[in-house]
Amino acid sequence: MKKKYVDNRNLYERIVPIPSLLLLFLIFLFPLFSTLSKAFIVDNKFTFLPFINLLSDSYTHRILLFTINQAFFSTLLSLIIALPGAYLLINYQIKGRKLILAICTIPFVLPAILVILGFVTFYGNNGFLNILLMKLFNLENPPLKILYSYKAIIIAHAFYNFPIILVLVTTYWENLDYKLELSSFVFGASKAQTFIYITLPRLILSIISSSLLVFLFCFTSFSIILVLGGGPKFTTMEVEIYRRARISMDLNTASSYAIISILFCIIILILYNIFQRKTTTKENAYKSLYKKEKKPVSKIGLILSLIYTIFVVLFVLSPIISIIVKSFLASNTRSEQSIFTLKWYKQLFGITSTTGVMKTSFISIINSLKIALSVALLSTPLSLSLAVASKRDKSTTSLFIELLSMLPLAVSSVIIGLGYYLIAAKIQNTGGLILVILAHLVIVLPFNIRAITPEIRKIPPSLKNSAMTLGASGFRAFLNIEVPLLKSALISGAIFAFAISMGEVNATLILSSSSIITIPVTMYRLIGSYNFGGACALGTILIIVCSIVFISSEYLKKDNTLYI
């Protein structure tokens, strides 16, 4: 006899994802499909031929393999850097804990060009590191040759992405019930055994979930690979898509490449989904009395966390500080010597007259804040609604929702950009700001959802059911029981949304026909008009604004623990 499937979803669980799905459809799927359909249309005729030709081309295989290769190793290095950090942050009471988490999120807001310039000013031939080493050891030539190689790509990607894993895994780990570990100790297992057999298997879901984000992020990476890799030797799918779409205006081939990329990403997402269903464990989301005590700083803990902190500071902060330092330096007209100056800031805020930059930079800061805050505020309930919909449901709908919400990560920004033209051309002059916010929402959804889903899976249905037995409506129970339990995950997600929105350039430029200037847009313009110092100064302002937001959000996370 077929087992009768009991649909235990409530009405609200079916209704809540609708706005998000509608948004995904309008701002993402519609423009995407209208662009991708070009892959199968040659001279107004429908054909699979060019697509199949491309699929069997050895050059395509080569770049696809390289794209996968670099994304895989970048993810691996990100994991190697992030996991020890998560371990230390969980096990020891580290003083600068909040600060470390906040610092780690900074790379995320930096537009690629600033990351590249930060890397070059720190690790480059004429970078701070090499100059220091040359002075220390009296060398003629720069001793460190890190850049312009395969390893530079991997390092830069890790710099950009290990924070995703660190923040997501730490948030998840913090809310794990420590009871199981305690029982394990009672049965005589050692610390190491307990970690390997009890803790790790429960963490694996959030580790893989966040790694997946990093993988897809690296998969579509573009300028970092070309510039820091050293040239066309390292060509990824994204470069080919860009070339076909923008230089050759060959939308047919561009779309075919994009479809190959998307198919590949979909396969990965499906594998992940299957895996995740096999390993789903029911964790207790409410903090039990057996919440793990954080050890006061023991000697080993102190040394280890000191080493890690120094490492994070060196690795994450050095390119960032390079940018900040550059923003206060100007070279003396006829000599190599650089001197301290406020010149760039004065230019930026119109104290020294240049062009109408003052107005621009002030407006861009306000615009960026306005957009990023709205995106953070709006995306969190949207992501929550999608996470709820895919929660305990084993139907294909949940797989579909999961795929759909991750897809924006897998699609090249060039392709979706072309689609945006379509929207922008159709809806002429309708408030660019709203379109930009909607596009940013789609871009941040995958990150926001990855922050929430692993947590929401931990909540046992019994918790809500008891609330409902006591007379609460489904929605009320969700709001008063589930949402408070998700607090720190929601905040983590919102921070990512804020950070990504602050750094976004492409969609902003296209959808607002450049009528809306944000900090990164102005930064690109400054670099475009040879004002590199000014760009660094504005970058510094971006870094400061974000640091303030991140640090205050870490304080917001502070427990209002539910003891049950």
Added chain:
Amino acid sequence: MKKFLFIVVAFVATTSNLFASGAKEESIDVSSNEITVYAYDAFCGDWGPGQKVVEAFETKTGIKVDLVSAGDAIEMLTKAELEKSNPQADVIIGISNDMAMKAYNSDLFDTYNSPALKDIPNFLKFDKQNRLLPFDYGNFAFVYDSEKLSEKDLPKSLNDLTNSKFKDKVLLIDPRTSSVGLGLLIWTRELYGDDYLTWWENMSDSALTITEGWSSAYGMFSAGEAPITLSYTTSPVYHVMYEDSTRYKAIIFEEGHSATIEGVGILKSSNKKDLAKEFVDFLLTDAQVDIASANSMYPTNSNTKLPSAFDWAPKPNVTLSLEASDIEDNLDIWLDDWTKVMSK
């Protein structure tokens, strides 16, 4: 519950604020005395010549101009083609000679034999049918840091750059992702014909890296990462203007430089052609100084008097060019071959 209410109120307040400001932007008045002009982003931006030129034109003629910032050349063409059924623009500014064939093929532009053309040298008139009229041009060049490279060490030709003394000293730009990179590819075609790839192969030691765009290359150059970069002959002007520095200079090769010539065209679909023509004439005469200064390009009208900062932008004696049809027919083949050779 209070908390929840508070969140809802805060939420509504933020979003309604957004939608309100969105609604304000919608009001546009359409007058018969107004033309719509598409231009690339940099032209319209705060640093571009757009606003100044439009203001001057409006004061002089009383014709209103709605200047729309519409991406780059390809994006403008795509936009105009998508709007064919419902045309918006009368004039498009900024289709360069290397993209010209795409503009001709789109059949969007109408011929206009402007009286101002008599003051423009022939080598700049890339469209013999005058659908696209040249309003400014720039030469690609290598720019060097005079603190790191003495004048006697300078390369005298493209070929000199392949010399081992420039090992890891030159920043190049990828022609697959950048118009400046594409400019260099075409430059090597103009000089070496079918042998152009030999130069690129020989450059592999001299090139520190091949960046994806001009911004990265010039940013790295400014940071002192390499003493030579691909850019424009006019790049030094900016350092004079912003930094009061003459440290960065352009290298002039006797064999000649490739050029990018920017054109303006009137759309066939325009129903205000007379006003559009007046605007184009204005661009080719009165607006030349403003455009040249803001774009850091050379004016096409030979009667134009340039500001003194332009003394730092040496004009090459020879400007090379290829037929637009040659570029259109072969560019993809060149790029494919280039990719094959360079990705070895």
